[in-house]
Amino acid sequence: MTYKFEPTIIGFTCNWCSYRAADLAGTARIKYPPNVRLVRLMCSGRLDPTFVFKALASGADGVIITGCHPGECHYLEQNYKALRRFQLMRRTLVGLGLEPGRVKLIWASAAEGARFASEINIFVEEIRALGPLHWGVPDDEEPSTVHSPLSEMEVPA
């Protein structure tokens, strides 16, 4: 019996670039692993660090944040703010004992469906290598069962 860990990943996309890149990957039928589930935000600047904590606490093994390339944000420059926030957030997560590689920020323009897919490929392998996170799993449960949302672990907004 072999066991292949299949990570669960939450991806945040911005409405204008990276969500469209995901759409384009679809229209172009570019394949990537099914481990990522996407949340659409209007802009990467909307990314509240709470969302990332929430995802990790509810059972995600990794989080990928995507936005427009620097200088191409639909709202002028909010992705720079996302970048700064991302770095602070990652520091906090590391402080909590998390591997920094579990949270990643990438840029993908609306034309970069192929790039989007390949970034997902890479990230899934990176998380696979890191192994399960188990944050969302109560101690008495096996990692392979359904995760609980753990409202009690919710980080106050």
Next chain:
Amino acid sequence: MTQHGGTSPKLALSESKGEERIGVYVCHCGTNIAGVVDVQEVAEWAAAQLEHRGVVIGREYKFMCSSLGQELIEKDIKELELTRVVVAACSPHLHEHTFRTACKNAGLNPYLCELVSIREQVSWVHTDKAAATAKAKAVVSGGVERVIRHAPLEPLRVPIHPDTLVVGGGIAGIQSALEIADAGYHVYLVEREPSIGGHMAQFDKTFPTLDCSACILTPKMVQVGTHPNVTLLTWSEVEKVDGFVGNFTVTVRKKARKVIEDLCTGCGICQEKCPKKVIDDVYEAGLGYRKAVYTPFPQAVPKYPVMDVENCTYFEKGTCKACEKFCPTNAIDFKQQDEILTLQVGNIVLATGYDLFDARRVTNYGYGRLPNVFTSLEFERLSNAAGPTNGNIVLRDGKTTPKAVGIVHCVGSRDRNFNNYCSVICCMQGLKFAHLVHERTGAIVYNFYIDMRTAYKAYDEFYQRVLEEGTLFVRGKVAEITDVPRRPDEDGHLIVQVEDTLAGKQRRIPVDMVILSTGLQPRYDAKETAKRFGLSCSSDGWFIEKHPKLDPISTMTEGIYIAGCVQGPKDIPSSVAQGAAAAARVLGKIQQKEISIEPVRASVNQDQCSGCRICNNLCPYNAISFDEDRGVSLVNAALCQGCGTCVAACPAGAISGTAFSNDQILSQIEGLLLLNIDEPVTA
């Protein structure tokens, strides 16, 4: 990995029965979704396993977006008294509006409907059916959790400023401007060159009809130039664009012409007297000269010349001023400065066209090294009666008529080393050149092509005509153009080395002149222009349309439209059609006087705001102000565009964003993670 539908997964979400009555609709999209995702299982799973969340019905249907599919939803809303709808189908960018409208028709607030993508994000990108089905369930569950937190919303109404900005005065921009102006609305037409006309103004004849380019273009140029509803701003550039659909503020730099337009009569004496000759790289494609004060061509619109200060003798050496001395109306003004204009417009049409592919990049064709290799634009000028040779097709020496001419198709196009795309017009352009060379010189003409692409009305007939005229066609990609002879008959000629793929042999064909049917490429500054207007370019550099088939005119930025070659290579008829279509879109917007936009906006709960002012400097539109008296921040809804940065930043959680609230997103995450996909597998 296994799928979870069969076994009953432990459901961990709060056990209470949901208060909402939710309908879940899973689309097959023919086999697009159903071929990979077990749609029936997803629908049944949602109905059974999400019942405690309020799902009262789960259905699947062949085409949810069809009228029957929509009626299905409408009927359920009425009969089952649904309060929320989740549709699992294609991208919200495609059909969000469709399903919202269906809900609205059935009396449900449209914002209580959530479209989740299981096509672009699931069936089209995954192959493992079980895994795809499991992911589709997760995506549906995310949508259900999110939609529970939705609130009824009303779209925002914004007024539409009736004026329009058209950028680029080629045939596409001219057409757009004219249609809008003729309908009675004001247009600012901004063109960076001294005259409008674009590439079409450089041509002699246009395929397939061979009517004279100037004869069909000039009247349109004059019409725009004199139209009471058009403000023509040539020798101008857009520097900045602020605002949004309905109300853009555009900053335009009107470069100093050094000629006072109110005084200039366009007599042309300054150009005549100017002693400085400059090679004209733009209009004459480097084959002819212009003066330092010039209009690019006699029929230029407007008629006022511009002074090229980089080449003007007075600006170089401090003396000359011949133009000023001879101008009969004292219209020359050496001190004239650039003007900065601020325009208010409701809509924008971008028609900035294309650049010619730089043939120097194909080094084996020798352009720039072998004098008698010409580009397509050079040939246009050479064959133009108003061009540098008065329409005589001659070699670079300016006098010898060629006896044999080779025309190479697809230069820079359909070539992995340069551009993958087909430039659309080059086959027809190559045929046009073949005809003109035949007609004017009687030379033997060879056309070297990979595939002959003569789609569209009357194009293939033109090809037949050129065939009958005796042009020789060689099918194969030209390997090299050289002037190094191998045989005595090649002496003093250019030799085209080509594999004739129909005859299956290598050929060396001596000719006197080679014309490269160079392709089109995006403007050198297309990326910057796109950025300035908040648009995206494809990886090739052409501007991206809202939908490649159903909406090649709009962009993802509301109120900004594209027309002509800026969207991709095309011929004149298509550029004109797109220009007119963009105008129709703009007119539709103007006539509504105000339009609805998505109510995605931030607002501050003043009881919760601590007055920290962290949000104040985050807003890209300065929509957040601080009320000193009450010590709280306020969002101006008219300025806010809903990016959500302030919502994410507020440490007090005082700012909420409609349609993207924390609640909605956190719930969606929870829903998405309802099923963990990790499972041991036995190999």
